[in-house]
Amino acid sequence: MKDKENEKYCGNCSYHNAYEYPSKVFCTYRLVKGLNPVVSTLWRCENWTPAMDKCFCIEDAKKQSRST
Numbered sequence: 001m002k003d004k005e006n007e008k009y010c011g012n013c014s015y016h017n018a019y020e021y022p023s024k025v026f027c028t029y030r031l032v033k034g035l036n037p038v039v040s041t042l043w044r045c046e047n048w049t050p051a052m053d054k055c056f057c058i059e060d061a062k063k064q065s066r067s068t
């Protein structure tokens, strides 16, 4: 079964924080690693970890990318 919960994006990773909503997020994991912490909401890296809190980053980023 494929549903939204199985999608892995920065926008539903536990390390993401609001940045340039909704297209970009601020990643605290990358910050700690000394990498550029600003990443695309619909990107992800190998350190993806499921977020505990629900948010609308992915939904809104997808809406935005469809409308532009």
Ligand code: SF4
Residues within 6 Å of the ligand: 009, 010, 011, 013, 014, 015, 016, 026, 027, 028, 029, 030, 039, 043, 044, 045, 046, 047, 048, 049
């Ligand atoms: S860059 Fe990796 S660790 Fe950071 S928010 Fe995206 S998936 Fe999570």
Ligand SMILES: [Zn+2]
Residues within 6 Å of the ligand: 011, 012, 016, 017, 018, 055, 056, 057, 058
């Ligand atoms: Zn979010």
